[in-house]
Amino acid sequence: MELIKELKQSKIIKNVFIALMGTVLLAISSKIKIPFYPVPMTMQTLVVLFLGVVLGWKLGVATVALYLFEGIIGLPVFSGSPEKGIGIVYFSGPTMVYLIGFLFTVYFVGSFKFNKNLFTSFLQLIFSVSFIYIFGIAWLGTLIGWEKPLFQLGVQPFLLAEFFKILIVLFSLSKLKKLNKHFL
Numbered sequence: 001m002e003l004i005k006e007l008k009q010s011k012i013i014k015n016v017f018i019a020l021m022g023t024v025l026l027a028i029s030s031k032i033k034i035p036f037y038p039v040p041m042t043m044q045t046l047v048v049l050f051l052g053v054v055l056g057w058k059l060g061v062a063t064v065a066l067y068l069f070e071g072i073i074g075l076p077v078f079s080g081s082p083e084k085g086i087g088i089v090y091f092s093g094p095t096m097v098y099l100i101g102f103l104f105t106v107y108f109v110g111s112f113k114f115n116k117n118l119f120t121s122f123l124q125l126i127f128s129v130s131f132i133y134i135f136g137i138a139w140l141g142t143l144i145g146w147e148k149p150l151f152q153l154g155v156q157p158f159l160l161a162e163f164f165k166i167l168i169v170l171f172s173l174s175k176l177k178k179l180n181k182h183f184l
Contacts, residue, residue, distance in 0.1 A: 015059055022051050022063035023070055027077035041161035042079050045129060048102045049169040052109025052128070053176040060106040068099060097139030101132030114173050121173060125166045
């Protein structure tokens with residue numbers, strides 16, 4: 001019985017450590033700004049996709065939830081923090097529901113069983129990332145008004161960058177799935 005308790009405790013400690021490292025990776029990726037037209041590209045969605053494939057949906061969702069919690073309590077983990085504010089004030093701004101969309105994205109990516117069919121995997125990745133923008137555009141409409149060109153403001157500037165990040169994950173799937181075996 002003691003051995004079973006010890007194994008469970010060590011698995012919990014391992015998962016907490018992995019989740020913390022995932023939040024560090026997300027925080028770093030939010031600060032990386034690559035010049036991209038028309039808006040700079042951060043690497044957060046790439047890391048969210050990466051976490052979903054490597055950690056699976058349970059640990060992936062826990063990691064992203066911990067990341068969001070860190071930002072809400074005031075740690076400067078989000079893209080515009082601390083320059084544009086921190087904590088719940090920053091979180092409840094225009095990017096809030098985009099960030100919440102990370103939870104859905106990592107859930108779906110972690111749930112999919114990617115096979116060798118690149119087209120199917122590509123569609124699964126697009127489906128997963130779409131939640132960030134579906135929720136984000138709904139929030140943007142609530143904040144700035146539904147009569148505004150929401151797609152042009154909240155989605156279109158990011159499409160090329162997202163396509164690029166999805167391709168990176170798509171062509172790394174076999175390597176990422178090998179990493180998955182080490183974490184689960």
